[in-house]
Amino acid sequence: DAMVIQNPRYQVTQFGKPVTLSCSQTLNHNVMYWYQQKSSQAPKLLFHYYDKDFNNEADTPDNFQSRRPNTSFCFLDIRSPGLGDAAMYLCATSREGIPGYEQYFGPGTRLTVT
């Protein structure tokens, strides 16, 4: 089945130790998004790729970086995780031509920082 896949599903890292989260999709969607969601809060957009064009939200901390080596894959790098970065990280995709750019989410990666 076509889908959005995130790995790992659960990640534990130490304070300050770099971590990379991955997202892949078989939907052939040209737009990919990374969101951060903390408990009882709305998903917060960190950045998104429209094709190869990278779009960073103004309030995304510099500690967060992203790479999209090809259409199918996208990575979220957290260079020096702090305790406040513990959250669910959600990858989503959409496609130009879908009405309203409907977004489809992967299962998420739960990040714990110790």
Place this chain on the structure above:
Amino acid sequence: QKEVEQNSGPLSVPEGAIASLNCTYSDRGSQSFFWYRQYSGKSPELIMSIYSNGDKEDGRFTAQLNKASQYVSLLIRDSQPSDSATYLCAVMGGYSTLTFGKGTMLLVSP
């Protein structure tokens, strides 16, 4: 700052009742609106999208949009315990991005 407002709830309804979830948004130019369902610890799942004023029905779900009042709602008929979740309203802004509300928790009691 584009805002999407939802009552956090919880909204409690008995099984078989109609659940009514509401959302208001601040950007009058918004054209696309979505409802996502999110079970605890899971990712959001798209359940409805609506782009024109009026009602859109899909099974037990009806989305209603009133752009003049900047208001979107979701009705769930014949509510089931399995509908218990947080419902997120999302509004498309510029550059194909969404602004989400904080969500309304729905509890359906057997």
